[in-house]
Amino acid sequence: MSQRPQTSPKALTEVEDRFIAQWGEISALWGVNRTVGRIHALLYLSRQPLDMETITKRLQISHGNCSTSIRDLLAWNSIRRVHVPGERRVLYESEQDPWTWFHACIRERRRREVVPVVDAMHEITDHAKLSADAADAAGSPEAGDLHDAFERIARFAKFMDEFQDLIDAFLAVGAGPLGKALRTVAKFVPKAR
Amino acid sequence: MSQRPQTSPKALTEVEDRFIAQWGEISALWGVNRTVGRIHALLYLSRQPLDMETITKRLQISHGNCSTSIRDLLAWNSIRRVHVPGERRVLYESEQDPWTWFHACIRERRRREVVPVVDAMHEITDHAKLSADAADAAGSPEAGDLHDAFERIARFAKFMDEFQDLIDAFLAVGAGPLGKALRTVAKFVPKAR
């Protein structure tokens, strides 16, 4: 409980803190909890796997929060459990190649968010088509508007399909050598504007 | 003020509502306010530009909320103001091509979020390098750890640079014919897994 003086100004801690804070901001920006991002950053920087107590002390968070955040990171395949023989505590480590990590994130996001949304769009499109045709058959005055709505909805559904194709193409070339080559090419594409 | 009965069950309204709700969810998923997404969806579906009162009634939101959301949509270049001569009210309409809209979104996101973050990463990398070299010069025991941290941070900064190149390449091919051709190609890239 007593206030111990800092053992040293700790240049290392300061460097790490900046990076951790920044990664937290980036995460928040992309819809990921800030704390989740900070833990990930800490593990990415660490030379060896860390246990929960070390993480909670370093980032000043409760172990409940830490436990939940780690569950998230595991679900996103951003970190791995490490078991050390003769050690009760569970340790965690992060993937060290950012592109491999990013690739895993995109795959997960595709699975959770893109696929369900694409499916929902198809259902909505089908429903719109049925409504429009039914209005035709009934000679309803809405028929024209319904066909128009169907066309706009179908156009958006097609966009979503193509968007998913783009993601699939990215996942196919992946974090490996082909992906690396393409990213090198990207560097030399003449900029717009 | 009196309760008028619905004029009809309105198949059109139901079709629109489904699409609007879904777009709202998609928006929320990508860090955009749900209401902002719903207004955008409504304008995308509408055959003619709409004024604020129509939007507030249709989506059951306050005009304050609507005003703020429309400001956001304008800032994202997702909708346009339309002035009709001899009409006091301002009308709004949405871009009708989803890829053109998406392109504008990405450009804006790059400007607001990617560029500042890439810059911050460079600063952090420089700072880490300076600290590591200073520790070397001082013969500090932290020197090894600092060089290690610098390497990891630099690796991530490089990833961010490449990520930005990828976005720039996308923006360069754009929503035009070249982009369309590439999206067609994407469709036939063999899938991973």
Add this chain to the structure above:
DNA sequence: CGGTATTGTCAGTAAAGACTGACAAGTCAA
């Protein structure tokens, strides 16, 4: 210009999301 219809702003409030800490459940050495 004065009057009115429309839009913008923002303080206060409501809703959603994140965090803590107490307790439960699980794990492992002895």
Add this chain to the structure above:
DNA sequence: TTGACTTGTCAGTCTTTACTGACAATACCG
């Protein structure tokens, strides 16, 4: 198995974000 240590869960609380509605500012008509 027991007992100590570690991790998981979740009700309650705190923080952040979204929304409403009253008032202010603006634009346009006659």
